[in-house]
Amino acid sequence: MDDRDGASTRGVARVARGLSIVALAVALTGCANATDLDGRLAAAAWQAASAASSAALGLELYLDGSVTATVADVTFIDMTREAGAAQESVTAQAVATTAEAARRDRLRTDIGGATDDILRARALVAGAVPAAEGPTIAAALQDRAEGLTATADRLDAG
Amino acid sequence: MKRLFAVALGILTAIGGFLDIGDLVTNAVVGSRFGLSLAWVVVVGVLGICMFAEMSGRVAAVSGRATFEIIRERLGPRLAAGNLVASFLINVLTLTAEVGGIALALQLASDVHPRLWIPVAALAVWLVVWRVKFSVLENVTGLLGLTLVVFAVALFLLGPPWEALAADALTPRVPAQEHVATYWYYAIALFGAAMTPYEVFFFSSGAVEEGWTVRDLGTARLNVIIGFPFGGLLSIAIAGCAAVVLLPAGIEVTSLSQVVAPVAQAGGKLALALVIVGIVAATFGAALETSLSSGYTVAQFFGWPWGKFRRPAEAARFHVVVIVALIVGVGILMTGVDPVLVTEYSVVFSAIALPLTYLPILVIANDPEYMGEHVNGRLGNALGLVYLVVILVASLAAIPLMILTGAGA
Numbered sequence: 001m002d003d004r005d006g007a008s009t010r011g012v013a014r015v016a017r018g019l020s021i022v023a024l025a026v027a028l029t030g031c032a033n034a035t036d037l038d039g040r041l042a043a044a045a046w047q048a049a050s051a052a053s054s055a056a057l058g059l060e061l062y063l064d065g066s067v068t069a070t071v072a073d074v075t076f077i078d079m080t081r082e083a084g085a086a087q088e089s090v091t092a093q094a095v096a097t098t099a100e101a102a103r104r105d106r107l108r109t110d111i112g113g114a115t116d117d118i119l120r121a122r123a124l125v126a127g128a129v130p131a132a133e134g135p136t137i138a139a140a141l142q143d144r145a146e147g148l149t150a151t152a153d154r155l156d157a158g
Numbered sequence: 159m160k161r162l163f164a165v166a167l168g169i170l171t172a173i174g175g176f177l178d179i180g181d182l183v184t185n186a187v188v189g190s191r192f193g194l195s196l197a198w199v200v201v202v203g204v205l206g207i208c209m210f211a212e213m214s215g216r217v218a219a220v221s222g223r224a225t226f227e228i229i230r231e232r233l234g235p236r237l238a239a240g241n242l243v244a245s246f247l248i249n250v251l252t253l254t255a256e257v258g259g260i261a262l263a264l265q266l267a268s269d270v271h272p273r274l275w276i277p278v279a280a281l282a283v284w285l286v287v288w289r290v291k292f293s294v295l296e297n298v299t300g301l302l303g304l305t306l307v308v309f310a311v312a313l314f315l316l317g318p319p320w321e322a323l324a325a326d327a328l329t330p331r332v333p334a335q336e337h338v339a340t341y342w343y344y345a346i347a348l349f350g351a352a353m354t355p356y357e358v359f360f361f362s363s364g365a366v367e368e369g370w371t372v373r374d375l376g377t378a379r380l381n382v383i384i385g386f387p388f389g390g391l392l393s394i395a396i397a398g399c400a401a402v403v404l405l406p407a408g409i410e411v412t413s414l415s416q417v418v419a420p421v422a423q424a425g426g427k428l429a430l431a432l433v434i435v436g437i438v439a440a441t442f443g444a445a446l447e448t449s450l451s452s453g454y455t456v457a458q459f460f461g462w463p464w465g466k467f468r469r470p471a472e473a474a475r476f477h478v479v480v481i482v483a484l485i486v487g488v489g490i491l492m493t494g495v496d497p498v499l500v501t502e503y504s505v506v507f508s509a510i511a512l513p514l515t516y517l518p519i520l521v522i523a524n525d526p527e528y529m530g531e532h533v534n535g536r537l538g539n540a541l542g543l544v545y546l547v548v549i550l551v552a553s554l555a556a557i558p559l560m561i562l563t564g565a566g567a
Contacts (some may be wrong), residue, residue, distance in 0.1 A: 046408075046410070047410075049408055050408060050409050050412075053407045053408050053409050054404075054407075054416055054419070056407075057403075057407060057409065057419055057423075058415070061419065061423055065426065065427070066423060066426045066427065066430070067419075067422045067427065068430070070266065070267065070268065070269040071415060071418070071422070071430060073269055074265055074269060074415045075413075075415040075416070075419070078412070078413035078415050078416070079413075082412055082413075145407075145408060149408055
């Protein structure tokens with residue numbers, strides 16, 4: 001009986017050890033890759049660039065009749081959420097110098113601009129913006145994506 | 159003629175039923191970030207699932223019993239209990255991802271928020287599990303899932319630079335903008351997506367549901383050996399579409415609307431309609447399989463009556479487990495967690511649990527007491543052992559790589 005109890009206790013201890021390793025792993029996953037400000041800003045810039053580029057593609061497909069208004073709208077909803085997540089990530093960064101604050105604020109403004117353009121695209125699909133403005137909005141989104149990609153490259157290069 | 163039709167139907171449903179939300183999302187994510195440089199992982203994964211699915215189907219056909227029933231008997235309740243816990247948790251996580259996938263696909267068709275579709279999708283899954291015959295649910299979802307062939311058609315219509323794509327696939331390398339650790343993290347995710355454990359439990363339990371005998375072994379082998387590789391080609395086509403359209407545009411896939419964009423670009427609204435139907439069918443079919451697999455594993459472990467060949471009243475506990483798994487899945491999704499994120503985690507955790515699923519199958523397929531003259535041959539065992547090593551390495555590397563890469567960020 002004692003042996004069985006001992007084995008059972010050891011078994012529970014093994015399971016507890018295993019679970020604590022997994023818990024630590026999951027906790028560390030959230031902290032990983034969060035070593036420097038520029039790296040984190042670059043990641044947010046990539047995320048926003050991807051969202052802007054995706055919205056541009058979605059709008060182009062809608063304008064040439066390849067997707068329904070429903071699919072285009074869902075694309076813009078998804079990309080607004082992505083850009084919003086990037087914006088939140090930038091806003092949450094603590095800065096130590098005025099130069100860092102300037103870099104953070106400039107990126108926040110750029111992502112905000114991209115979000116505005118995605119929302120204009122959504123408004124166009126809903127009929128609240130004239131369809132004739134479509135190519136202009138698509139081009140603006142493409143420019144935003146290129147600008148954010150360049151920013152991400154610059155930040156990654158340090 | 160009737161037999162030929164049965165073989166063709168089996169192969170077609172194996173192709174159409176091969177893809178699930180894990181394959182759809184992971185292949186699109188990988189294609190948009192790594193091009194076709196990870197296509198080799200799909201090949202390795204498909205060969206592995208072919209081998210182990212054939213083994214588990216053979217075990218069921220020869221012994222007349224599903225894999226999990228024998229696992230407990232052969233390995234003892236303690237080892238089998240660990241296996242059960244891991245398999246059940248992965249099943250529920252995968253089921254959660256599939257129900258989320260149905261809701262996301264229906265959002266693409268309706269613009270109604272996925273959170274409103276989630277309970278509807280889960281209810282529909284339960285009703286089908288409860289009321290519809292096994293062969294009907296398997297064949298209908300499998301055949302409708304065939305519309306995902308539109309990914310392969312789209313890849314041709316996009317007119318990609320074939321030489322560059324082939325070079326990318328045949329001489330794998332880590333793209334300049336990606337880290338080596340991220341490359342291997344996604345290799346494991348892709349491997350986990352191709353070798354998802356529920357497929358094996360469903361395949362072996364399905365063999366019992368359909369009353370396979372030794373005489374059906376040939377048909378079962380054809381289904382697996384022809385059907386699954388074609389399903390794997392569709393996986394590569396999904397990655398190919400993303401590599402051709404999304405990668406050059408700097409788009410990293412984070413949503414289902416991005417997964418379907420290359421198909422719409424290639425084939426317009428008709429192709430878009432087909433791909434949405436295909437995604438609904440694939441995720442719905444996989445939700446049926448994972449919810450049934452949850453019931454199969456638990457009922458088979460405890461020795462309860464199970465299966466759709468029995469009336470629900472005769473397998474009440476089996477059906478209760480299916481309902482509980484669905485309710486847990488819906489509960490997770492209703493917290494507002496992103497179904498795509500759940501999918502990405504589910505394929506990686508599947509990879510972690512792979513040894514627990516595949517080692518017992520290899521052990522049982524070698525046991526003459528269960529298999530008689532149908533035990534594994536030397537080649538099968540050699541390949542099985544090689545795969546076990548690969549599976550073990552992938553399983554051990556998954557969590558460290560997850561930490562190192564911030565879950566592939």
